[in-house]
Amino acid sequence: MFTSRLTLLWLLALPLCVFTAFFLIPLGVVFVASLTTQDGQFTLSQYGRVLLDGYHWQVIAVTFRLAILSTIICIVLGYPLAWYLVRIVKWRSWRRACVIMLILPLFTSNIVRSFGWMVLLGRTGLVNDALLGAGLIERPIRFLGTETGILIGLVYILLPFTVLTIGNALARVEPSLEHASRDLGAGPLRTFCSITFPLTMHGVMAGGIIVFSMAISAYVTPALLSGGKVTVLAMLAFQQYSTVFDFNYGGALSITLLTFTMALIGISSWMTRIGVHEKKGN
Amino acid sequence: MIIRLIALTTLAYLVLPLVVVIGVSLTETKFLAFPPQGLTLSWYAVILENPTYIRSFLTSAGLAALATMAAMLVALPAAIAMTRYTFPGKSALSAVLLSPLVLPHIVIGAALLQFGASIGLVRNFPALLVGHVIIVTPFVLRTLLPLFSHDQLSQEEASRDLGASAWSTFFLVTLPQIKAGLVSGGIFAFITSFINVELSIFNTTSTLNTIPVQLFNYVQYSVDPSIAAVSSLTILAAAIAIILIDWLIGLDFLSGS
Numbered sequence: 001m002f003t004s005r006l007t008l009l010w011l012l013a014l015p016l017c018v019f020t021a022f023f024l025i026p027l028g029v030v031f032v033a034s035l036t037t038q039d040g041q042f043t044l045s046q047y048g049r050v051l052l053d054g055y056h057w058q059v060i061a062v063t064f065r066l067a068i069l070s071t072i073i074c075i076v077l078g079y080p081l082a083w084y085l086v087r088i089v090k091w092r093s094w095r096r097a098c099v100i101m102l103i104l105p106l107f108t109s110n111i112v113r114s115f116g117w118m119v120l121l122g123r124t125g126l127v128n129d130a131l132l133g134a135g136l137i138e139r140p141i142r143f144l145g146t147e148t149g150i151l152i153g154l155v156y157i158l159l160p161f162t163v164l165t166i167g168n169a170l171a172r173v174e175p176s177l178e179h180a181s182r183d184l185g186a187g188p189l190r191t192f193c194s195i196t197f198p199l200t201m202h203g204v205m206a207g208g209i210i211v212f213s214m215a216i217s218a219y220v221t222p223a224l225l226s227g228g229k230v231t232v233l234a235m236l237a238f239q240q241y242s243t244v245f246d247f248n249y250g251g252a253l254s255i256t257l258l259t260f261t262m263a264l265i266g267i268s269s270w271m272t273r274i275g276v277h278e279k280k281g282n
Numbered sequence: 283m284i285i286r287l288i289a290l291t292t293l294a295y296l297v298l299p300l301v302v303v304i305g306v307s308l309t310e311t312k313f314l315a316f317p318p319q320g321l322t323l324s325w326y327a328v329i330l331e332n333p334t335y336i337r338s339f340l341t342s343a344g345l346a347a348l349a350t351m352a353a354m355l356v357a358l359p360a361a362i363a364m365t366r367y368t369f370p371g372k373s374a375l376s377a378v379l380l381s382p383l384v385l386p387h388i389v390i391g392a393a394l395l396q397f398g399a400s401i402g403l404v405r406n407f408p409a410l411l412v413g414h415v416i417i418v419t420p421f422v423l424r425t426l427l428p429l430f431s432h433d434q435l436s437q438e439e440a441s442r443d444l445g446a447s448a449w450s451t452f453f454l455v456t457l458p459q460i461k462a463g464l465v466s467g468g469i470f471a472f473i474t475s476f477i478n479v480e481l482s483i484f485n486t487t488s489t490l491n492t493i494p495v496q497l498f499n500y501v502q503y504s505v506d507p508s509i510a511a512v513s514s515l516t517i518l519a520a521a522i523a524i525i526l527i528d529w530l531i532g533l534d535f536l537s538g539s
Binding site for chain 2: 105117155
């Protein structure tokens with residue numbers, strides 16, 4: 001039905017126009033702005049301001065620390081939950097209910113979810129009440145305005161992504177491979193480590209990449225749970241556009257954030273590809 | 283056993299904040315109280331009497347609906363081109379069209395603001411719309427791409443051989459086979475647009491506001507249970523969307539073999 005070159009051109013016209021005009025060109029504008037002064041002269045000073053300054057590195061360190069920790073925690077918590085949903089739950093309706101519980105937060109605004117945590121993590125919130133009641137702490141812990149509070153919120157928002165990608169990978173593992181491993185005398189742990197886990201590695205990586213890239217660029221959750229006391233890169237960039245109106249410096253911050261995100265996605269997908277090649281080579 | 287315990291605790295962790303938000307919205311107190319003290323729906327009455335909430339809700343819904351329709355118009359031909367043709371730059375095109383999924387929305391928003399300022403595309407509805415189209419198109423594209431198969435190609439050829447035009451072949455042969463994917467991708471797109479803050483925040487004003495941005499602005503300065511009531515309504519909308527998707531495509535996709 002669609003055979004001629006002309007049809008191809010017609011098909012691509014709208015997607016190309018829309019994405020060039022409202023995605024590639026705007027990003028180009030930001031890139032150019034990041035390399036110029038207010039009067040349009042070429043300069044690298046905007047990047048110098050970002051990269052030669054201790055405060056910025058501190059912000060970048062906080063951003064990375066939060067993103068790396070969220071990714072690790074999401075995988076560590078997500079794997080057992082995915083395992084439970086795919087391997088342990090026998091009753092279809094209950095699994096369905098679990099999947100709905102997993103997806104419902106994804107369909108709810110970051111604001112609403114972070115708002116829930118603002119209520120829970122307050123000085124007299126449910127979390128402190130429970131910890132005090134259980135005798136685990138003597139005084140309420142301050143969560144809001146700390147990295148711990150932001151971390152709890154970020155993990156909460158990103159966890160469903162790892163559960164879904166790991167769960168999908170787990171559901172596709174051929175059971176006969178595991179049976180073979182057990183028949184050949186490997187224990188459950190050995191079978192998991194050398195058969196099941198490597199076969200789900202691509203799901204773990206895919207989930208990890210999504211979580212990392214979203215955590216590093218998160219704005220709403222850190223902004224709400226930090227109470228202005230902790231700053232991440234996205235908050236710094238947004239300030240330049242919303243209150244300071246320094247588009248050149250803001251551009252440099254945006255491009256820095258963009259570069260970090262793309263570099264990490266690149267590295268992770270390169271690592272996944274290497275992993276696939278090794279498996280093929282064996 | 284340990285896995286079961288970790289899994290159920292994690293599930294509880296996922297549901298808890300939403301339960302808290304709904305609980306807080308029912309309290310009789312003027313401050314946020316959980317568990318709620320007394321039960322009342324009066325906070326819902328408060329927001330229904332507030333025209334700015336209603337207006338923001340309508341803006342959000344209209345924006346999400348238009349962005350979803352536009353995204354389908356962009357993603358459908360792109361998906362057909364990418365699955366039925368080989369052409370130079372195909373992988374670059376697919377990378378560009380899917381990249382808004384992983385790129386920081388705050389950067390895309392900033393870029394559109396800076397670019398839009400030069401052509402008058404700022405702080406108005408079209409400015410919001412183009413941004414939302416960019417970020418939701420990949421959701422539709424991603425669900426469409428796996429749906430175009432080789433079997434369809436021969437069916438389409440059969441249809442053409444029997445004298446049907448390209449358009450009627452598309453509507454009678456191709457479209458019915460991808461309809462479920464188009465609808466579920468569309469629901470994902472709608473929700474993504476409906477809950478977005480990072481992009482909208484650059485182009486909203488006091489009179490043109492979306493519901494999540496309005497909530498974001500309120501939550502930072504003052505909090506009372508009416509915010510929980512608005513939040514609960516968005517949770518309800520999300521639940522309806524999920525039930526629709528479950529009904530359309532089934533959410534039992536995590537079942538093992």
